[in-house]
Amino acid sequence: MQRIYQLLxxxxxxxxxxxxxxxxxxxxxxxxxxxxxxxxxSKPEFGDFQVNGALSLAKLIKKxxxxxxxxxxxxxxxxxxFKEVCLPPVIAGPGFINITLKxxxxxxxxxxxxxxxxxxxxxxxxxxxxxxxxxxxxxxxxIAKEMxxxxxxxxxxxxxxxxxxxxxxxxxxxxxxxxxxxxxxxMLITHLKNVAPxxxxxxxxxDLGDLVAFYRQAKQCFDIDKNFxxxxxxxxxxxxxxxxxxxxxxxxLCSQSRKEFQKIYDLLDIKLEERGESFYxxxxxxxxxxxxxxxxxxxxxxxxxxxxxxxTGKDNNPxxxxxxxxxxxxxxxxxxxxxxxxxLSPPPKGDGACRVIYVTDAGQANHFLGVFQVAKRAKWIPxxxxxxxxxxxxxxxEDGKKLKTRSGETVRLIDLLTEAINRAKQDLINRLEKExxxxxxxxxxxxxxxxxxxAVKYADLSxxxxxxxxxxxxxxxxxxxxxxxxxxxxxxxxxxxxxxxKDLLKKQMQVRFHEKxxxxxxxxxxxxxxxxxxxxxxxxPNRLCNYLFELSQVFNRFYDHVPVLKAEExxxxxxxxxxxxxxxTLKLGxxxxxxxxxxxx
RNA sequence: GGGGUUGUAGCUCAGUUGGAUAGAGCGACGGUUUCCUAAACCGUAGGUCGUGGGUUCGAGUCCCGCCAACCCCGCCA
Numbered sequence: 030m031q032r033i034y035q036l037l038x039x040x041x042x043x044x045x046x047x048x049x050x051x052x053x054x055x056x057x058x059x060x061x062x063x064x065x066x067x068x069x070x071s072k073p074e075f076g077d078f079q080v081n082g083a084l085s086l087a088k089l090i091k092k093x094x095x096x097x098x099x100x101x102x103x104x105x106x107x108x109x110x111f112k113e114v115c116l117p118p119v120i121a122g123p124g125f126i127n128i129t130l131k132x133x134x135x136x137x138x139x140x141x142x143x144x145x146x147x148x149x150x151x152x153x154x155x156x157x158x159x160x161x162x163x164x165x166x167x168x169x170x171x172i173a174k175e176m177x178x179x180x181x182x183x184x185x186x187x188x189x190x191x192x193x194x195x196x197x198x199x200x201x202x203x204x205x206x207x208x209x210x211x212x213x214x215x216m217l218i219t220h221l222k223n224v225a226p227x228x229x230x231x232x233x234x235x236d237l238g239d240l241v242a243f244y245r246q247a248k249q250c251f252d253i254d255k256n257f258x259x260x261x262x263x264x265x266x267x268x269x270x271x272x273x274x275x276x277x278x279x280x281x282l283c284s285q286s287r288k289e290f291q292k293i294y295d296l297l298d299i300k301l302e303e304r305g306e307s308f309y310x311x312x313x314x315x316x317x318x319x320x321x322x323x324x325x326x327x328x329x330x331x332x333x334x335x336x337x338x339x340x341t342g343k344d345n346n347p348x349x350x351x352x353x354x355x356x357x358x359x360x361x362x363x364x365x366x367x368x369x370x371x372x373l374s375p376p377p378k379g380d381g382a383c384r385v386i387y388v389t390d391a392g393q394a395n396h397f398l399g400v401f402q403v404a405k406r407a408k409w410i411p412x413x414x415x416x417x418x419x420x421x422x423x424x425x426x427e428d429g430k431k432l433k434t435r436s437g438e439t440v441r442l443i444d445l446l447t448e449a450i451n452r453a454k455q456d457l458i459n460r461l462e463k464e465x466x467x468x469x470x471x472x473x474x475x476x477x478x479x480x481x482x483x484a485v486k487y488a489d490l491s492x493x494x495x496x497x498x499x500x501x502x503x504x505x506x507x508x509x510x511x512x513x514x515x516x517x518x519x520x521x522x523x524x525x526x527x528x529x530x531k532d533l534l535k536k537q538m539q540v541r542f543h544e545k546x547x548x549x550x551x552x553x554x555x556x557x558x559x560x561x562x563x564x565x566x567x568x569x570p571n572r573l574c575n576y577l578f579e580l581s582q583v584f585n586r587f588y589d590h591v592p593v594l595k596a597e598e599x600x601x602x603x604x605x606x607x608x609x610x611x612x613x614t615l616k617l618g619x620x621x622x623x624x625x626x627x628x629x630x
Numbered sequence: 631g632g633g634g635u636u637g638u639a640g641c642u643c644a645g646u647u648g649g650a651u652a653g654a655g656c657g658a659c660g661g662u663u664u665c666c667u668a669a670a671c672c673g674u675a676g677g678u679c680g681u682g683g684g685u686u687c688g689a690g691u692c693c694c695g696c697c698a699a700c701c702c703c704g705c706c707a
Contacts, residue, residue, distance in 0.1 A: 064647090071650070081649055087687065094687075122650045123687075171707080208707060306707085332705050341632065348633090354705045361707050394634060395702050422635080423700080460669075492643070496636060497700070504642070508669035510655040511643085518669050526666050563646075575644065578654085589662095589671045608666095630669080 030138070030555050031151060031562065033114065034067070034078070037128065040111050041065035041080055044104035049097075052090045062089060067128075069559075075121065076129035077552070083124040094124025102126060132548075136540055139551050143610050148617060149558040153198030160383040163199045164372050165191040167388035168294075168301060171208035172286045173217055173240050176293055176442040178432050179390070182421045182498065185489050187388035188299045188623045189570045190419070196621055197565055202302065202380060206368070207290075209283055209305030213244070215265035218278055219257060220247035229278035237289040240282065265358070269310070293442055297482065298623060309367040313359045316366045317352055323407055331355030335403045340395075350399040365400045369416060370409050383414040386568065391420035391495065419568050422497035432500050450481035452502055457630075476630050480514055481506070483624045487513035490622050491574035511578045516615060517627055519581040523612040524628040526593055530605055539599045540606065546587040547607065553583045554610050557618070570622060577618045584611045 042065050046053065053063070066081040083098040090097060098120045105111050105118055114134040119127045142149045153161055167187020170176045176184075187203070195201045220243055221228050228234040228243075235243070250257040268275045287303065294301060317333060320326045325335045327349075334349035341347055350362045375381045387397060397418040404410050426432045434440055454477035461468055488505035492498050508514050542548060560576040563569075593604045616626050 066647085066649085068646075068649090075650080079649085084649070084687065125650065169707090212706075330704075334704075345632080349704060351705050356705080358705085360705065364707090389707095390701090391635065392701055393707085396707085398634090420635085425700095429699095456669090464667090466667095496643085499642065501642085504656075507656075512655090512669095514669060515655095518667080522667065522670085524667095529666065567646090571644080572646090575654090582654090585670060586672095588666075589668095592665070594666050629667080 030069075030077075031149075031558050033130065033134075033138070034559075037078060037111075037115075038065060038067050040105065040108060041067055041082070041101065041126075044101050044108065045082065045086070048100040048104045049086075049090050056089065062086075069556075070127065073549070073552075075125070076116075076119070076127040078128040080118075080126035080128065083126060087124070095120060098124045098126050132542070135548070135551050135555070136542070138555055139606070139610070140540060142555065143606055147196075148610075148614055149555070150197065150561045151558065160381050161199050162202065162380065162382045163194050163384045163386065164202045164204055164380060164382045165194070165386045165388065166204045166206050167191070168299070169206045169208065169389070170286075170290060171213070172283050172305070173213065173237075173244050174208075174286075175237060175241050176290060178424050178440040178442060178445055178500075180442055181424060181445070181485075182489055182494070183388045183390070184294075184297065184299060185486050185623065186419070186421055186494055186570060187386075188297075189490055189573075189621065190386060190388065190568055192621045192623060193561065193564055193570070193573075197561070202382065203300060205301040205303045205305075207303055207305040209279075210307040210310065210364075212261065212265055214268060214279060214282070215261035215263070216247040216251045216257075217244055217282065218264045218268075218275065219261045220244075220250060221278075229274075229281065232281055232284070235285065237286055240285060262356075293446070296446060297486075298625065306361075306364045309364050309371060312367040312371060313363050316363055316370070317359075320352060320403070320407060325403070325406060326352065335406075337399055337402055338406075340398065340402075348399065350403050362396070362400050362403075365396075366404060366407075366409070369400070369404045373409065373411060373414055373416075383411075385416045386419055387417065388419045388421070391422055394418060394420055417568075419494070421494040425497050425499050427499060427501050429499065446482065446485060449485045449502060449506070450478050452506055453477040453481035453484065456480075456506060456508075472629075476627060479625045479627055480517065480630065483513035483517060483619075486622060486624050487516070487574065490570045491578070493569065493571050511574070513624065514630075516577055516581050516619065517630060519584050520612060520615050520619075520626050521628065521630050522588055523584075523608050523615075526605070526608050527612070528628075529594055540603045541599050542603055543600075544587075544591050546583075546590045547604070549583050550587045550607050550611065553580050554607070554614055557614050561621075573618060573622060577615060577622075580611065580614060580618075584615075 042063060045063050045065060063086070064082060066085070067078055068081070070076050070079045080098075080101070083101060084094045086097050087094045092100075102118045102120060105115075114131055116129045116131055119129075121127050165187050167190075168180060168184040170180050191201050191203050217240075218229065224243065224246075225235060225239075228240075247261075251261055264275065268279055283305075317326070320335060321333075326333050327336055328334075329349060332349075332351050332355045333353040334351050336347040336349050338347065351360045352363050352366070354360060369385065370379070372380045372382045372385050389397075401410075401416055401418075404416070410416060424432045432440055454473060457473055457477050457480070460466075461473075484505040488500070489498060491511060504510075505512060506514065508518075542551070556576065557580075560573055564573050587607070591604060593601065593608060596604055619626055
């Protein structure tokens with residue numbers, strides 16, 4: 030309820046200023062202390078909004094909070110515009126002012142909302158002065174490795190953030206900063222030369238599973254064998270110098286991995302632009318020389334570093350960010366710095382972004398803190414633009430430890446998703462049997478895929494991303510509680526009503542409500558825009574999940590207590606409007622989480 | 631040793647720039663189906679918000695100390 034909130038804020042603020050004009054002039058109180066502190070009511074019985082400002086004004090204006098509240102309310106009661114939309118305000122408790130919107134106003138809003146494709150969410154207008162380009166950097170698997178459970182959260186959370194920003198009207202660039210460069214390739218190429226040279230010259234000779242095995246072997250050789258180590262380093266040098274054969278081999282390895290990644294992205298319905306670390310290669314040297322010119326670079330133990338301000342390590346010495354290694358190689362910090370410059374530079378030499386969001390695990394917080402500080406000191410981040418690390422916690426098993434398979438290995442992402450789908454399928458088959466329903470194989474396949482994937486995504490997103498996240502198939506697929514199936518079911522109920530009401534919804538019908546479940550649902554529906562805006566600012570998709578769950582609960586209460594199809598006019602049409610709005614809100618909300626929906630399940 | 635994050639009901643978690651009697655879900659217990667998919671709804675029980683101070687009209691929320699868990703800490707990303 031953005032519009033009414035802003036309107037009320039202004040009106041209450043004005044009421045305060047008028048009511049206490051003399052006191053304000055006498056004591057020279059600064060304006061920001063007169064903030065009405067209006068916010069959504071903490072409980073339904075308090076109405077729609079509450080004004081907390083009277084309490085903090087008590088000290089400034091030597092009066093009791095209730096007296097102050099009384100004066101404010103008197104002013105509001107004289108304001109005809111205020112009276113148009115609100116019932117007379119009520120003073121409660123130590124000095125809160127409770128504001129309740131008039132039913133007529135709620136009806137106008139809900140009708141307005143029903144006609145708005147964006148469901149009331151304000152959409153950004155193109156501003157010529159400021160770039161509205163945002164980069165979301167997420168997923169980021171490593172070439173020659175399989176995507177595993179560690180990539181799950183970045184991929185799901187990043188996608189959802191990107192969707193929400195896109196919806197709000199930003200021009201979002203979704204970047205997959207894949208690990209496609211560095212020592213790992215030297216290792217792998219050296220090893221493949223020995224054991225499977227054809228993989229380096231011919232496409233599709235080895236699949237990703239083999240590559241992963243080869244990579245493991247290569248890593249072992251690298252750690253044990255000195256000769257292997259040095260030839261690996263040479264391979265890296267060749268690669269960096271652009272040696273034709275090396276580049277070809279590298280390309281083959283990358284495309285092999287890319288195919289596997291794409292399968293997972295297709296399954297999860299995630300669109301990403303691949304731009305690996307190698308992309309920034311041409312810009313690495315200038316990062317070093319420019320930092321040098323700025324006088325930020327210090328050579329220490331053979332490595333070129335920038336020492337951080339205010340971040341110390343052992344012995345209270347400043348911690349370094351290594352820009353160039355003692356062997357002349359570059360580091361991931363160097364790549365990240367080059368990436369920041371490129372992303373924030375105007376086209377054609379850059380992306381022209383103004384906000385860059387990095388969705389990576391919380392373990393990298395220190396790294397980003399360092400890199401961002403260096404970028405700031407080098408003045409590579411323009412004013413009004415910002416780079417943000419959006420951290421998330423570990424995926425843990427039900428034992429509270431890092432999620433592993435029974436044999437103690439990392440869980441492949443594809444296995445995890447397949448298992449979720451299979452479990453959803455089994456649940457569905459059991460239920461069909463129990464209810465004596467007959468459904469086609471296609472139906473079962475489709476429903477279990479949607480439910481399984483929705484469950485995985487929703488379980489992840491519905492948790493505050495900063496904390497560690499306990500993964501449990503049983504809980505996420507559970508048919509009760511704050512789960513994807515619960516939300517999907519609410520939508521199925523609405524779809525059921527829609528199927529049977531095709532000709533019932535009449536245009537021009539008078540809209541009327543008289544049940545408390547109807548009003549709760551209306552109020553809940555009108556909160557959607559507030560939630561979206563909040564998520565955009567805080568980048569916490571769990572707030573959206575929370576809202577959708579509450580909306581589903583409120584809807585289910587409505588559904589249980591208020592008949593729709595059997596109601597008389599004008600109530601039937603009025604209720605059908607609420608059903609449709611709930612449906613479109615749930616659908617859009619789930620879509621912004623990257624979750625597909627169903628008509629039947 | 632330094633830094634970061636976390637600590638809220640038996641379990642998993644919400645908790646908005648500090649605001650009224652701290653909320654959900656699961657699990658437990660008890661109810662509801664002539665009616666739009668009961669994968670639902672209603673009710674009951676369950677809390678010294680890790681701990682000790684401080685700031686204030688008011689603290690789960692802000693500040694300081696302590697305890698515990700996890701993560702990071704120079705040439706991997």
